[in-house]
Amino acid sequence: MHDIRSIRDDAAAFDQGLARRGVAPSSEAILAKDAEWRSVTTELQTAQQRRNEASKQIGIAKRNGEDAGALMAEVAELKDRMAQLEEAERSLAAEVETMLATLPNIPADDVPDGPDESANALVRTVGEPRSFNFLPKDHVALGEGFGMMDFELGAKLAGSRFVVLKSDLARLERAVASFMLDTHTGEFGYTEVIPPYMVRDAAVYGTGQLPKFAEDLFQTTDGRWLIPTAEVPLTNLVADSIVEEEELPLRFTAYTPCFRLEAGAAGRDTRGMIRQHQFTKVELVSIVHPDKSDEELERMTTCAETILQKLGLAYRVMKLSAGDMGFAARRTYDLEVWLPGQDEGKGQYREISSCSTCGPFQARRMKGRFKAKGEKKTDFVHTLNGSGLAIGRTMIAILETYQEQDGSVTIPEVLRPYFGRDRIERAA
Secondary structure, eight states: OOOHHHHHHOHHHHHHHHHHTTOOOOHHHHHHHHHHHHHHHHHHHHHHHHHHHHHHHHHHHHHTTOOOHHHHHHHHHHHHHHHHHHHHHHHHHHHHHHHHHTSOOOOOTTSOOOSSGGGOEEEEEESOOOOOSSOOOOHHHHHHHHTOEEHHHHHHHHOSSOOEEOHHHHHHHHHHHHHHHHHHHHTTOOEEOOOOSEEOHHHHHHHTOTTTTGGGSOBOTTSOEEOSSTHHHHHGGGTTEEEEGGGOOEEEEEEEEEEOOOGGGTTSSOSTTSSOSEEEEEEEEEEEOGGGHHHHHHHHHHHHHHHHHHHTOOEEEEEOOTTTSOTTOSEEEEEEEEETTHHHHTOEEEEEEEEEEOTTHHHHHHTEEEEOTTOOOEEEOEEEEEEEEEHHHHHHHHHHHSBOTTSOEEOOGGGHHHHSSSEEOOOO
C-alpha cells in the first residue's frame, strides 16, 4: 500500500515509479478522489463543530427560558447531514484505498529498468557447474527410473501439476527440509514457526496477493485461502500490532506446503516438478527497523545462498528488473541454481529462491508498526521475505547434479546425517 501523503507531496515521482513497473500514471485519479474525501471530511468536521456549538446554545436558551426551536431544528438538520457525510467519507476512503491497493510497490533507485527478466542484472556467479562424461538426465527421467516419482498417479488423484513421491525421494524431501530449518535456526537465528496453512482475506490482502492476484490462489468453500507461501502467515504475525523497537529484528522461518493455481503461468514448465500446484518450501521472513531493511536483504540472501553452498550446488545471483519483480517488492535478488539435466542435458539456470525487501508497503496494508522506547509516535516496520529454499527445486538440483552414469544419485555430504545413507539407487 502506498502512502497517500507521499503522492500528494510528489505526484510526478510516484507516476515515474509506476512507469518503471509498466503501469500507467495514476496520481491524477487518486488525488482527485483524495480531494473529494478531504473536502467531505472538512465539511463533516465543520458540521460537527457547528452542532456542538448549537447544542450548547440550546442549553443556554433553555436555562434562560428562551425559545430554542430554531436551534433544535438546525441541530436535527445537521444530524441528518452528518450521517450523509459520514457515509460519503467512508465510501470515498474505501475508493482511495482500493485504487492504492491495486498498484505495485515503487522500485528502489538501483533496480534495473526493463519490462521483464531480459533486463535482470547478474550480481555474481558462485561455483562451477559439474562436467559430465555422459549425457545427464533430467529429474523426471531419474525419479521415474527409480520408481519413486509418479506424475500419472498424482494426476489420477488430483489432476495435472501434482506428483506422488515415494520411498527415498519422500525421505529426501524430509531430509532437505530438516537440513534447511536446522541451518536457518541454528546458524542464522530464525525462529521456527508452524503457521496455519489456510488464512483469511486480511492476511493475503496484507501481503499483497489480494485483490489483484486472486486468480492465482486456491480458496476454500468457507472463504479461507490456502497459502501460496508461508510469507503470508509469517509476515502477518505482526499485523494490527505495535512492536517495541528493541524487539526488532524479528526473523521467522517455516517449512510448509504452498498452493498456487499458477493461472498466470499456463503452459509453462508442464513437465516435471518445476511448477506444481502444490509444493513445499522453507520460507524466511524478517520484520525490521526501516533503517535496517537494505542490510537485512543482503543478510537474508546470504542465508539462502549458504544452503546452496553447503549442498555444493552451482548458482548465480540476479538483481531483478523493475518489470520482473513481485507486486510487493521494492528490490529483489533471485538465486538461480544450475540444473544440468534441463534442455535435453545442456543445462539451465533456474530460480530456486527470491529474496525481497518490501519496505513499509506490506506493513501499511496490514497495519504493522513499531514504537521506540519512551516514544508515543509509531512508525511502520519494514518487511522482507525469501525462500530458503524451495524444496522441490532443491531436490531437482540434487538429483540432476549428483547423478551417476549407472543411474544412481549420490547424496551431498551435509544431507547424509538426515537421509541416513550416501546414495539413492534403483530398486533391484
